[in-house]
Amino acid sequence: MSLPQPVPPSWKDLGKSSTDLLQKDYPFHGTALEVKTKTPSNVTFKVAGNRNATGAIAGDIEAKMTNKQHGLTLTNTWTTANVLKTQVELDNQITQGLKLDLTTSIAPSKGMNKSAVLNAVYKQSGFHSRASIDVLKVGSVRSLAFRWGPTFTADTVLGRDGFLVGAEAAYNVTEGRISRYALAAGFNAPEYAVTLHALNDLKSFSASYYHRVSADVEAGAKAVYDPKHTHGGVAIEVGTKTYLDAAAFVKAKINNAGVLALGYTQSLRPGLKASFGLAIDTQKLNEVDPSGPVHKVGMSFVFES
Structure with missing residues (x-):
């Protein structure tokens, strides 16, 4: 008798180990601040803000209330763009492994700019499926009228x-x-993972690889072929992560365009984390681009209690 299979990752999490290694903890796009607090009654508040390289500031305030006994979670968010978002989640109540959630958003100053997305997730041994539909999605007809166009x-x-x-x-x-379809395949082991994607109606392809070399070192790579964006070639990115100690690590990555990125994250104390990022275009070390900075630097601070 074979052992029960673990629940596989969801579609969006295929290749997550490599994606996190190459994308997370590189805050070189500006300065970010995030503050999280939690009350004894399981209400979590989060305030997040970001100032990008052009000086634009964006942020949001979020309140999340959880009732574990009834599997209910309510999240409300208000952004500086004056967008109101609400998410209601119901987990493992109708049947084991089924999670339902309704996510709505509305921009009061933009009239028709609203959405209501109904999501369903079902997980069992060896099986993970998701479905969603935006019941309020509207499309234009000849720029004069509107019609319902849910996907x-x-x-x-x-x-x-x-x-x-x-x-x-x-x-x-x-x-x-059918307006879009894609396929993926991969293999996950405790110390490495390989994932292949065929996206955009099987017209673009990506391959990612992740390897935990040792307890302190991780490495990964990703290659993407997209005829619309890579000009017939393949975009390649490789990176690594090294733990200096239990409270700090450094990351580095480089792509075939010659952009080198460095990241350093330090836990200053329990509940306080600081990250610093730097991106250098090695092919433009002595150039000045009037459209924006060639090299980028940024930082991020996270407070959590």
Whole structure:
């Protein structure tokens, strides 16, 4: 009798180890501040703000209330762009492994700019499936009128003994056709992972690799072929992460365009983390670009109690 299979990652988390290694903890796009607090009644507040390289400031304030006994979570967010977001989640109440959530957003100053997305996630041994539909999505007709144009999106990942296969498709309800589809395959082991994606109706492809070399060193790489954005070539990025001690680590990555990025993260004390990032275009060390800075530097601070 074979052992039960673990729940595989969701479609969006295929290749997550490599993506996190190459994308997270590089705050070179500006200065960010995040403050999280939690009350004894399980209400979490988060205030986040970011100032990018051009000086523009964006932020949001979020309140999350959780009732674990009834599997209910309510999240409200208000952004500096005057967008109000609400998310209601119901987990493991209708049947084990099923999670439902309704996410709505509205911009009061922009009239028709609103959405209501209904999501469903179902997880079992060796199976992970998601589905969503924006019931308020509106499309224009000849720029004079409007029509309902919801799109139903679904994806499924199957896993067995570390092997993963997945597929995603989007169905335009109004036009009665599949508007987007993609496939993926991979293998996950405790110390390494390989993932292949065929996206955009199987017209663009990516391959990612992650390896935990030792307890203190991680390495990864990603290659992307997209005829619309890579000009017939392949975009390649490689990176590594090294833990200096239990409270600090450094990261470095470089791509085939010659952009070198460095990141340093330090836990200053429990609940306080600081990150610093630097991006250098090695092909433009002595150039000045009037459209914006060639090299970038930034930092991020996270307070949590």
